Amino acid sequence: MAEWTRPREGPLSWAQTEWVMHLPRDGASSYEDNLYTEWAGDPVPTEAARAALLDLVARHEPLRTTIHRGDDGTGWQRVHAPHERAGEIVSVVDDADLADALAALKRTCFTLSAEWPVRAVIGDRAGRTRRLGLVADHSACDGWALRVLADDLHEAVARRAGRDRLPPPRPTRQPLDDAGWESSTAGQSYADRARNHWERQFRTLGRTLDGYRPPVLDPAPPVRPDSFHDAFFSSPRLNAVGNEAAERWRTSVSALYLAAFGGAVAELEQAPCVCLMMVSANRVGVEAGRALGKRNMPTPILVPARSDAGLGGTLADTARQQIVGHRFANLDPLLGDTMSATINPALHHTALCYARFNFTTSRTLGLDVAVEPRPFAHLPEIVPPPLDQIIHKPRRQQGPKYMLLIHQRPDTVLVNLRWRDDTGWNPHAESVLYRIDELVTAMLTASDDAPWPPPTEPGPLRRPSATQSPPPASRT
Structure with a gap:
């Protein structure tokens, strides 16, 4: 020993x-x-x-x-x-x-x-x-x-x-x-291939957003110790809808939510495309699967606001990017950050090139065998009443600038949005959650030749209760 x-x-x-x-x-x-x-x-x-x-x-x-x-x-x-x-x-x-x-x-x-x-x-x-x-x-x-x-x-x-x-x-x-390994010849060879993939994604985003002007923002409020927000809802209904829609379109459930989040962010930011940073497990081989440590890494995924490929084509391309992205997630983050700032300086660390997406399931987290049903100390209870109602958690001292976490269990799905005061998302966070719910629901009922985004209708998702006050507005 x-x-x-x-x-x-x-x-x-x-x-x-x-x-x-x-x-x-x-x-x-x-x-x-x-x-x-x-x-x-x-x-x-x-x-x-x-x-x-x-x-x-x-x-x-x-x-x-x-x-x-x-x-x-x-x-x-x-x-x-x-x-x-x-x-x-x-x-x-x-x-x-x-x-x-x-x-x-x-x-x-x-x-x-x-x-x-x-x-x-x-x-x-x-x-x-x-x-x-x-x-x-x-x-x-x-x-x-x-x-x-x-x-x-x-x-x-x-x-x-x-x-x-x-x-x-x-x-x-x-x-x-x-x-x-990362400093070895094999690691550096891998890094070269990963860098090429990231560069292609960032340059495609830059070409797509050429001439883009972001919405007018109020002056950004200072980042205070309690400037980080959480809003979430839990829904057995949306969980069943997402599973059926994934089977119908022959894709993964995570691809549905990833496309829906991208569509919602693109609409909020009034942009023709977004580059979401999808969190990848970043594990290859038996050894890595049995080891402890922080290995998950982000990988860039492009989601259009509108697409001639329609709903089916957009979902297929999102899933394709996921597969390719998993191969090239393990890039030196200092290099990736520098690349983003150099290729798209006006977009660097904005929602269009920085928002995180993380999809987990009970099985991937080991909750089918673990005793405790709340693996993350900060994760809200997954199936509390009321269901299908947005709940705002108390502000936190630190957290991600923009992030959507989807946690799926056999009986329900938790949709958890996190953001920071200086993003300008305070008055709009609930609308992002509504839009994700509407888009995933529409994926099940849309026609085979439906456009992207598909036609939607207001869903049953409810606003916070009277005791749950949303954060103050900071965006015009």
Whole structure:
């Protein structure tokens, strides 16, 4: 075990860089987008549970890594020995106080240059525990790695409690291994192909938007500590409609929502085309699929406001771009950012070239096996009443500038829009959600030769209740 738990240092992987490149170098810097999982079961000794958590940290380097960056944005990571800060990452509380402790745990903001990106709380009753919770920063674990985190936690507890006598598994691929490959000849050859793909997408966007003038905005309000917004709705109805529409058009459900989000953003920004940054799992091979770490990466997808190809052609092209985009998602984000600013300077970091789209399912997140049904500490409850009603969450300190997160379960879909004050989206966010709902619904009922966008009708999605006030307007 000593062989694979020794300290080491090296450059950040491109996926790690993508997560931290826009964060402040000091202070709380985690976006509050933590990953969360629990273990619950028959009582085990509290010390066995603590030892299991330390076994987990020993196996997975991202959980004991600090991230450091220079003034030029480049960064490096230090992997610490498992025993260095063991006392800081695990807390034991009385079982009666566990619920409050877990609620506070989910709101943890990590200082990534000074703290390990993991915390755990164990509920104790007379030296034994039935439940513990663990939160990890997104820099150490993305949604696709949550199943690994949950499975390894359960196995570690069983092993320490004497229920599983197999030796702990050796670690698989670590972020430093990714960074090493990226700097290799093979990695650089891949990067050249990825760069060519991104450049084609950005140049196509620039040609399509030649002469475009954005809508008039009020002066951008300052980005305050509470300038980040969430609005969401949960809908079994839309989930069923999306599944049927995907089957009808012989495409993926994610392609439907991606096209609908692109269409909604294009209408809002009065633009002929948008380039959405679709989040890709960015995993190739068995090793990467069994490893912990932040590996997901964005890839550019073009969605037109209108298209001669019609609805069917637009959906087919969106799905085609998804497949190609997955191949070329792992690009150095500093290079991608520079490329965007150079090719389309007027569009850089606007909704037309920066809005994120992330589609996940219960299966990809491992929720068909994990105990806890809320993998993201910040994710709203997925099936609470009222359904088909927009709900605004309290403002957050940090978050994405523009992002749509679709989380699909067998019984419902969660549609979660996030934005920042200085986007000018405050009075328009609800209209984006309405438009997505209308477009996906229309995909099921539209004729085979329907245009893009298809004719739509107002859907059953309801406005917030009287207790849910939308954010103040900031756009004319």
